[in-house]
Amino acid sequence: MKKTALILISLSVFALAPARVFAQTFNAQKAYSDYQYQLSIYQKANSDYQDAKTFYKGNPTLQLREDARKATLNMLKNRDQLMIVYLTAIRMQFVETTGFDDNQKGPIFGKIDPEVAWYKDHMQNYQDGDPLDTLFVKSDGSKARYTASTLLVIDESLFDIGLSQEIGLRIAHQQIYSDLTNYINDQVEAGKLRIDPFNRWLNDTDAVLTMLQTNETAAAAKIQLLYTQDYGLSQGYNNAIQALANSISPLTQLNNYLTEMLTTIQNQTQ
16 A cells, blocks of 8 residues: 555654553553554565565566565565554554543444454455465455545544543643632632632633633544545545644643642742
């Protein structure tokens, strides 16, 4: 497929930090490591395929044709396996995000899992004795699946990983904000804090939280356009990513507001 670059670019959003992973633990980090390993295998197989094809075209002997056939078979099997481990890595990354609950994650799992199953079944269709023409026909089936279905699922899944992470950050900040609000109210009632300027700051913070939730809703709606418009013409994915990116500045602002409120509390209670 001509989508290896997309796989490399898309998975970079994981931004996984190096960590020691024990053999018995299968998590997002381990799944990503499996992807990197399988990617290296596929790249070697694809390189061997390109070389074998070049040799055969330069000297079309029976033996070189057979070498090219075997290299093609190996590359195609490893390409399907690459899609399996890549989709699994995406799934595991999504599992570990905190913004979506299990009910919200379920629909995405319901799209990723059939894709994994399809490539597992398709990989078994390649037979050791398949002639080159048969291998190319079977390869076209994999390409068609990727374009018509897999790519859309990948884009939605990667988007939902980002959205879930953003929601998780907002919720974490929201809990801190709730605790600060309760503390401020208690201390004002006890006469230990002045309500000014907290009365205005709370309103400003509420406005930022509302903006974040509005962005989340807008972005979630835009990503669904992937399935209602021609992918080659649709800007649905880019529009959804832009809507999600609109939350970066408000999240930073929210963090700054909470830090400023905490600093002011500390100064007033010294």
